[in-house]
Amino acid sequence: MRRLYDIPAPLLMAFVGALPAQADMQRMNDSALSSVSGQSGITMEVDLKASADRLSYFDDGAGIHVEGLRIGSATDSDGTARHVIKTDILQDASVNLDYLIEDRRIEFGDVTLEGSPGAGIGGVFLDQSMEGTLTLSPGGATADGYTFDVNYEMTDGRLGYRTNGYEVFLDGVSMTMNAPGITLDEVGGALEIASPSVTGSYTVDAIRYSNNPQNHGNSTDVLTGNALPSYGSLSGDFDFSSETTISAGGRFGSEGLRLDGETIINSANVIYRDDGNPIALRNITGSSEYTDLRVDVAPDWNGRNGLALTLGELTGDFRIGSIELGGNGGSIGELAFNYRFADRAFNGRDYTNAVYVMGGGHPDAGPQGLRLAAQWSLADADFAWTEDGNTVIFSGLQSWGQGDVTVNVTRNQTINGTRFYDGVRLGFDGVEGGYRLNGLRVGNEDADLQGGTELLLALGVYPAYDFELDGQVTLGAGGATGEGLTVNSDIQITNGNAAILADTYDDGAGEQPQKGLWATDLNYDAHVRDMTVDVTDEGLAIVEGEAWSTMDIGNLRIGDKNSNGSFGRFVLQSYEKGSSMVVKPGGAGNVCVGGTGGSASACQSSGGIWEERGQQGVTIALKSILARAVSETKRNAFIWETNRTLGPDGPENGTGTQLVLNDIYTSDGVDLDGDGKEDNTFGIRTDLNVDIYQTKVVKKDSGADANGVVGNRGDEKIMDSSTAAGYRYVASPTDSEKDDRPLGFAVQAHSRFKELSVNSIDLVHPTGGAATAIQGVKLQNMDIKANLTATPIQ
């Protein structure tokens, strides 16, 4: 047995490069093992402890440095990692490595870039014990190549990211992988790696966070002995194949790398668990292909040096066969997404897809952190939601933008006036971007493009939006109880334009200004404190501690977002404490629309339409606790301002006449807890059941419609792919024809509150001041139910 201690860095790297953990490996089957029998081999046992101050990569003279590299024990910072490697030469001249690795940690303390003194990306550590085989055979896809068979099982794994002493890591990682027949060839000056079958599974016991530097790499707090807080656990399996080509030459200068490749996901499942309750993404399939991905060390558009990942084009499709939510296992349906990221001009400006990885993160968080200077260009995408067999496709999604995203692991403290919270902090620094949808296709991707993207408003999503974004979202570990997330965020959106109604931006005759109802010159300032996110038996439960926001719409316009006409300025202020939202699988189930009754016959006899909307769909249960005003920014209010003075940049806010609904709040109307204040626990409770379902659409006038389809007033619209327009009008549809009614969003809503008050309604004149028009409004005992079906106009 040989023992190696403190190996010099170059030798160390050469050795690590040859380690089975760094290669793709294959478990030997019985047949292969039988060929090993009787063969002589070499067994090497190594207790490894190694370190290197710096490992550098240079590209056209610009360096990126991995600092503080260490390999050794995962449980003892001065200990060694045990390696046992048995090498055999098989009868077919292939080399087989059987290996066992115990208690190994590979880590580095920081990654720095040339020209960025005092700023690092942060450290990474990887713990693992593993056992497996690697077989190397001569001959790959070509006679001059190689073939690798890889198989291993990893246990006791950890993978962590650490900045300024605080870290987040995957804990208790177990993984099996089997990848036979990986070929490596040199073709035309490039390396081609093909993995025809990669299968495996994994579990992650917990995703932990630590705000104590002394806890480095431990699952428990060194001070209390308690398990570190967890975001939840993961498990899954995968079956995919891939091909990758690596060639020399970056996008900048003469050095660098170029990567091209494709991946096909034959099947995969991903399950996230929060205290045992799952969010399961099942039956995942898809494919992706990327071309001309370059890797350089180069300056970004602002002259800042970074590890540059610049992309030519990425295309693919992705399908999640079932999304299950909550311990009860219900499904909200199936999602499918296809996409093409490629260079494109938006709003007269060229965009590409690139990420420059830099060190530093938020400047007040400490010297370590991640800064991603990113530019993106989603040239085209569609996403489809299918539930109970009905599909709606949101077509022509495009997105563009540029800006910095920072990542830091932070703790609860204020540094240089910047408030940080426990968790992983995602910062947005000067992000200018936007997105837009072209329209809907109902049924399948070949259906005609039609309007109706505003149906997404039911889910809180604008059909088109461009904005400038700054702020942060910190994701803390631990929810309301046990595992989960705690969110603290501060978001500022400026110079935004959000479509409330939107027409197509390209109806087939080329790009055109997107007509609609636009909230323009929009500034949005939103803050959330101690919002917990948990998966429960019911579904996904979100509970806000305190949240306040101001949405200031400078101009509400019709038509083009740059049109002159405006309804004026609208300001919506929100201040809520203890509001909550639960997202549950399953929609409305059986519904009687326009009548009453719990059965089809009872409903129809009352004049209603009986609808069986199936088992899938989404239910959103909202509770909004509108708190009393405590300041000018923390209050619920609505302001409509018109007749403003026209300045050089348009109407100037605050110079016109305002209608102000001041201090809107909910109340239970009684003081049951005896604290001298009226309770405010009921709030506004709203249950939204959302399904995709057929709906009755009737013709409003006799004659030909916009597409030349003739019908009489009162006739029903029935979808029929055999007709030129894709539909026809029927006076009295049969039951089978009713099954072909147009699809749309069916929303069943139930909203109720005990008391909703407006403290005053004021009229404010710019020089005359405020005059109270109504001294108070009190709306009590409200219970509203609605069954609405929204279909696109064709």
Place this chain on the structure above:
Amino acid sequence: MQQGWIIAAILGLVMVTPATAEMARLSDGDLSDVAGQGGIYLSGDVSINENGGPIQNAYFGTCDEGSKRCGARLAFQLKANGGWMVLDDIRGKFSFQGLTLRVRNIDSGFGGDGAVFNRDVLEVGLPNTVRYDDVQFTLANSSTARPSDPGFQQTDVFSIEMQGDVVLEGNLLVFPTGNP
């Protein structure tokens, strides 16, 4: 939650728009002149306090309790320290098919006025028929905002009940005018 505000904003817009709206019926022929066919078509029903509201006290109860009121109650005070105007016991159900909402450009029709107008408008296409089921409310004066407040006294002025079909044809065209 923010999406609630978004929906409220849309509803608020619809509520405040009649002041700047014009009624006009649009035939299918006119529709064929419309550039773009975006928008949504809404059908369904809305019921208010079908079985009562969430408050259970000496004044409010379920609709099976004949001695109590089960509808919603809106009180507003026009004068400081004055009495309250009340819409009380608000209940009922509305059903409709074919309420449409979209943006359209008017550049023709309307007896030649369309070409002169040549602007985009928000078009609310009214459903041909709205069915009213037991829609009712009571107009009243009250000494306090709540029935549960000390010294509560209320005088009911009159009550209204509506039943049957209401014909609502045409379109509501909404567009900005004046100085924003």
